Amino acid sequence: MEREAGRVFKGWKEGKIFFAPTYKYAFNSDTYYVEGLKISKNKRRTPAWCDRILWHGRGIQQLSYVRKEFKFSDHRPVCATFLVEVEVMFKGQKKKVSTFNIQIDDFVPTRSSYY
Numbered sequence: 001m002e003r004e005a006g007r008v009f010k011g012w013k014e015g016k017i018f019f020a021p022t023y024k025y026a027f028n029s030d031t032y033y034v035e036g037l038k039i040s041k042n043k044r045r046t047p048a049w050c051d052r053i054l055w056h057g058r059g060i061q062q063l064s065y066v067r068k069e070f071k072f073s074d075h076r077p078v079c080a081t082f083l084v085e086v087e088v089m090f091k092g093q094k095k096k097v098s099t100f101n102i103q104i105d106d107f108v109p110t111r112s113s114y115y
Contacts, residue, residue, distance in 0.1 A: 015065035021047035059085030
């Protein structure tokens with residue numbers, strides 16, 4: 001709602017959601033925690049779409065947006081497939097496009113972080 005109203009994530013997009021809510025499940029089950037079931041003294045949980053994929057930029061087309069049925073958490077993971085246009089630059093045409101340099105390795109978790 002806030003994003004659609006332009007108050008947050010301005011310019012970001014999300015595909016249409018055609019899958020069931022991804023949160024809050026009983027662990028290792030297909031059962032939602034439903035309204036009225038107390039999780040703590042003050043909190044109640046209603047099934048919701050907490051897990052989302054947003055994108056920003058030109059030349060990006062979403063081909064799929066689905067949830068997976070893995071049961072290792074109180075969430076169901078979502079995944080998306082995109083078709084992305086890229087501009088090919090040849091060695092002689094290379095331009096500096098940003099002063100902010102990030103190595104992809106900074107974002108890829110090491111194997112030991114999974115355990």
